[in-house]
Amino acid sequence: MNYFLGLFVSGLTRGSIYALLALGYTMVYGIIELINFAHGEIYMIGAFTALILASVLSIAGLDAISILVIASLVAMIYSAAYGFTMEKIAYKPVRNSQRLSALISAIGMSLFLQNYVRLAQTSNFLPFPTLIPRLGFLQQLTFQVTSAQFVIFVTTTVVMILLTLLIKFSRVGKSMRAASQDKTMAMLLGVNVNRVIALTFVIGSATAALGGVLISSFTGQINFYIGFMAGIKAFVAAVLGGIGSIPGAVLGSFVLGWTESFGAGYISSDYEDVFAFAILVLILIFKPSGLLGRPENKKV
Amino acid sequence: MLELSAVNAFYGRIQALKDVSIRVSAGEIITLIGANGAGKTTTLMSVSGIVRPASGAIMFEDRNLNEVEPDQIVAAGISHVPEGRRIFPYLTVQENLDLGAYLRRDRAAVRTDLDYVFELFPILSQRRHQPGGTLSGGEQQMLAISRALMARPRLLLLDEPSLGLAPLIVQQIFEILGQINRENGTTIFLVEQNAYMALRVAHRGYVMENGSIVLTDDSTVLLENEQVKSAYLGV
Known part of the structure; x- marks a missing residue:
């Protein structure tokens, strides 16, 4: 039973990180129907920013919690600026051309950012400090939950709730939903669609960066390539849940997290990635619109 | 209130509007009638800033809208009900x-x-x-x-509000348009294929063919015009 709970918790942790990343994919897709392949790189840049800050701040002698909070916030802002700039230089100019152009631009952006970090930093793995402090009360549980797992899950839940409230009830949220359903109509009602798109990139990038900081603090090491696999997995999660749907992205992420963790725990950890992609293939065959996705509505 | 003067607009190489000039005064209901593909929707889209004119000017209360962003056009007091409703x-x-x-x-x-x-x-x-x-x-x-x-809005643009609706509903909607105009003084620029209904509610009308305005007059006159009768009223 404890083994099962351990796997459950580990799946929940993975799922949380995937969810923080998958949100960006799904929100961007919802609005401009682009798979932003450089999204994983934003996550990686978030992690690097936090690493640099954490080093500086620990020399300055701050305590762990302050370092975690400051490093996360700065990483989120810095990555949001990357996301904003990326949209302006790589996607906006090709928005009205064929879809393929934007896709190629996204892949180019991804490769550029990876190699830019490789040159600017290093291609080796760097140790990432454990920023998450020890939480005493977790020791009393019968199954093992690390402090990092707990913080990751709680943070993700809070972010998801805030984001859901923002999208459901705020004026900005309404304009985002309107733009994702009919951009021209949104413009005719006075919505500045360019600003809405930019904001989507900013929010998606900030949550991705948060995911990057949290998971790196859990795994303890980073390099320029960590965004690639995480990005692909989160993309799978977003498709699994139904690309374009925010609740779908969250659900898909947890399903993927559990599939990987139970698959690894009960079958073989060598096939962890196989389970992730097998589930993608299955969903594409049996329910191409994803778990909570809307069926593609063709205009007649 | 709204004045289009010699507006030309293109979709790619196809010219959708040819020297279109339309004037709408405050408090009026004017209608633009014409067949499918005549350029009526393009005319409205150019007022809303979705389609940009290649030449000519679109003036709204002494302000040139040619370069104004769509959201600022809404802020200026123009609302657009597009074709197909787009709910x-x-x-x-x-x-x-x-x-x-x-x-x-x-x-x-x-x-x-x-x-x-x-x-x-x-x-x-x-x-x-x-x-x-x-x-x-x-x-x-x-x-x-x-x-x-x-x-x-001070100016309401309506694109084919009767499209695909039962005659009774069309009647009801046109009555309410007249009511909005009388009660609030909202100026209405109505694009319609249902020429009879449109001319009955409007004060003045414009007839469009192949991107050009071919005829304009008071609605009562247009309703009696032989050319309009045979081409658009089916009598």
Whole structure:
């Protein structure tokens, strides 16, 4: 039973990180129907920013919690600026051309950012400090939950709730939903669609960066390539849940997290990635619109 | 109030508007009638800033709209009910209406306007929490008009409000358009294929063929015009 709970918790942790990343994919897709392949790189840049800050701040002698909070916030802002700039230089100019152009631009952006970090930093793995402090009360549980797992899950839940409230009830949220359903109509009602798109990139990038900081603090090491696999997995999660749907992205992420963790725990950890992609293939065959996705509505 | 002078617009290499000149005075209902593909929708889209004229000027109250962003055109007082209604299908009726008032900050007045549109179309208040996509065609048209009114426009652009609706509903919608014009002094620029209904509600009319204005006069005169009668009224 404890083994099962351990796997459950580990799946929940993975799922949380995937969810923080998958949100960006799904929100961007919802609005401009682009798979932003450089999204994983934003996550990686978030992690690097936090690493640099954490080093500086620990020399300055701050305590762990302050370092975690400051490093996360700065990483989120810095990555949001990357996301904003990326949209302006790589996607906006090709928005009205064929879809393929934007896709190629996204892949180019991804490769550029990876190699830019490789040159600017290093291609080796760097140790990432454990920023998450020890939480005493977790020791009393019968199954093992690390402090990092707990913080990751709680943070993700809070972010998801805030984001859901923002999208459901705020004026900005309404304009985002309107733009994702009919951009021209949104413009005719006075919505500045360019600003809405930019904001989507900013929010998606900030949550991705948060995911990057949290998971790196859990795994303890980073390099320029960590965004690639995480990005692909989160993309799978977003498709699994139904690309374009925010609740779908969250659900898909947890399903993927559990599939990987139970698959690894009960079958073989060598096939962890196989389970992730097998589930993608299955969903594409049996329910191409994803778990909570809307069926593609063709205009007649 | 609105003046298009010698507007030319293109879709790729195809010229959609050829030297189109239209004048709409404050308080008027004017209609633009013509066959499918004549350029009526393009005319409205160019007023809203979605289609940009290649030459000519679109003036709204002494302001040139040629380069103004669509959201600023809405802010200037022009609302557009596009062809096919374009209700946000996954937003509720209430949310669709909220978006109509997107640029407004005067909350109290927005509430008054909400009550006003519910008074015009009581069915909408019953459907308030339903997704827009579940409404019937007639209800969606009512919602589209209400959504545009929520911006409290001084000029209302309407593109084929009668399209695909039962005659009784069309009648009702045209009566309400007349009412909006009389009660609030809202200027209306109506594009229609249903020339008879449009000319009956409008003060003046323009006839468009292949992107050019071929005829303009008072509605009563156009209703009696032989050319209009045979081409658009089917009599």
